[in-house]
Amino acid sequence: MSTAPNQPTRVLTVDDSASMRALLNHALASSGFEVHQADDGQAALEWLVVNDVDVVITDINMPRLDGFGLIERLRAGSRHADRPILVLTTESAPEKKQRAREAGATGWIVKPFDPDKLVAAVRRVAH
Amino acid sequence: MTAQAIHVPPAAERITVLQGQALVSASPREEFTTVLGSCVATCLFDPEARVGGMNHFLLAEPPASATGFGVDEHYGVFLMELLINQMLAQGAIKSRLRAHLYGGANMRQGMAPIGSRNAEFARRFLERERIVLIREDLGGNNARRVDFRPVEGRVRCRSVAPAMAPAIRPARRPLTGGEVELF
Numbered sequence A: 001m002s003t004a005p006n007q008p009t010r011v012l013t014v015d016d017s018a019s020m021r022a023l024l025n026h027a028l029a030s031s032g033f034e035v036h037q038a039d040d041g042q043a044a045l046e047w048l049v050v051n052d053v054d055v056v057i058t059d060i061n062m063p064r065l066d067g068f069g070l071i072e073r074l075r076a077g078s079r080h081a082d083r084p085i086l087v088l089t090t091e092s093a094p095e096k097k098q099r100a101r102e103a104g105a106t107g108w109i110v111k112p113f114d115p116d117k118l119v120a121a122v123r124r125v126a127h
Numbered sequence B: 001m002t003a004q005a006i007h008v009p010p011a012a013e014r015i016t017v018l019q020g021q022a023l024v025s026a027s028p029r030e031e032f033t034t035v036l037g038s039c040v041a042t043c044l045f046d047p048e049a050r051v052g053g054m055n056h057f058l059l060a061e062p063p064a065s066a067t068g069f070g071v072d073e074h075y076g077v078f079l080m081e082l083l084i085n086q087m088l089a090q091g092a093i094k095s096r097l098r099a100h101l102y103g104g105a106n107m108r109q110g111m112a113p114i115g116s117r118n119a120e121f122a123r124r125f126l127e128r129e130r131i132v133l134i135r136e137d138l139g140g141n142n143a144r145r146v147d148f149r150p151v152e153g154r155v156r157c158r159s160v161a162p163a164m165a166p167a168i169r170p171a172r173r174p175l176t177g178g179e180v181e182l183f
Helices: A018-029 A041-050 A067-076 A094-103 A115-126 B073-089 B114-128
Strands: A010-014 A034-038 A055-058 A085-089 A107-110 B013-016 B022-025 B030-036 B040-046 B051-057 B098-103 B132-138 B143-149 B154-160 B180-182
Touching (some): A018 A034, A018 A115, A034 A041, A041 A055, A055 A067, A067 A085, A094 A107, B022 B030, B022 B073, B030 B051, B051 B073, B073 B114
Parallel strands (some): A085 A107
Antiparallel strands (some): A107 B180, B022 B051
16 A cells, blocks of 8 residues: 555554664665554554554564564554565574565575665665 | 692684674674774674674775764664574574673774774664664773674674774675565
8 A cells, every 4th residue: 555645655564673773764764655564463463453564674583573473463463464575684684584575575684784774775665 | 649630621723704794603703803993893792592693794894885984773773684594593582692792993093983883784684673782892092802702692893903903995795786686
């Protein structure tokens, strides 16, 4: 679901690190995105029951519900089946990337992220 | 007099942690070691899981950068997260982590205080992540040698001759960092 014309693209970032959330918020908000943040997969899942976004950016290693679990749960329902989900992670193992792909991720970004590349990727998958 | 067996602990296997590395161990035989000038080393351990790790970083940008001696927080947060994630993978729990910080010296008078800026970044990171800092030896003008037993969380930090500190080599992001792959 896309936002109306002239409405900012809404992004939900999911990361258990407060420092990473601060970096993401700065990079995305300063590029005109409306940023919402959750500190793990479970918090994101609960927030998405009653809220909508255009793009989800999620870490993999998180307590309670990790990024793989979040993607699988979102893809299992109809409401977020087509929502673009970008994985942003320190993981570089090919099997982890493959697992994210099979779970239904839209893309894979390796930390440390480049703010310009991240913003370009969000714009690309949001439309 | 009866002969008694004397327990001699096995010699530690010393592993040097280089700038840009984050290493974790749950082996009581291993000891991490590093020498710091302006760089900062974070030692983390979980006393219940008996696992610990050390990273070693210098975040200052090169002087030719547009912002002068700023601090590249992206790379710092990445190296901290790398250390924490490796520890969690070996059974540590974030809320149980205890931290030590060492280094961050300003080795040459008249030069930008990059050691202080690295130390500030590390303190601020721990505060944001609510990781308890139990000991720090930061700042000053002396190089330091740090030996860390990851399983016990035991640290020995000594001043060493400035010549022993590695040369200032600002961090470069890994070549693979930031790459975007759309499926």
